[in-house]
Amino acid sequence: MGLLDFLKTKKNTAHIAKERLRIIVAQERSGRGAxxxxxxxxxxxxxxxxxxxxxxxxxxxxxxxxxxxxxxxxxxxxxxxxxxxxx
Known part of the structure; x- marks a missing residue:
């Protein structure tokens, strides 16, 4: 079970990183149009x-x-x- 918990944590971390990257990309796109x-x-x-x-x-x-x-x-x-x- 320890390995499964480790893999689940990775997925949550990957999801959080993906959401953060979306925010950064959106901010960069909005800044370019100014x-x-x-x-x-x-x-x-x-x-x-x-x-x-x-x-x-x-x-x-x-x-x-x-x-x-x-x-x-x-x-x-x-x-x-x-x-x-x-x-």
Missing amino acids: PDYLPLLQRELLEVIRKYVSIDADAVKVDLAKDGDHDVLDISVALPDERPTSP
């Missing part, structure tokens, strides 16, 4: 916003989503809670 300009757009937006408000690099997120036949550019900016005091 435009090359998104990282540059994110950096430029960050530079412009920093002219007016002090924010971290993590505060600006740029993503491209699919909505039916259309591509939707999703831009999210997390602004700080601080408000400048008036003189």
Whole structure:
């Protein structure tokens, strides 16, 4: 019975590895379709916003989503809670 248990474990491990590989391949395929300009757009937006408000690099997120036949550019900016005091 020990040999059968060993072989069953291999099958479960192989199945888990196969599922993980599917996930990795799906992520790679989705990443290839993304435009090359998104990282540059994110950096430029960050530079412009920093002219007016002090924010971290993590505060600006740029993503491209699919909505039916259309591509939707999703831009999210997390602004700080601080408000400048008036003189």
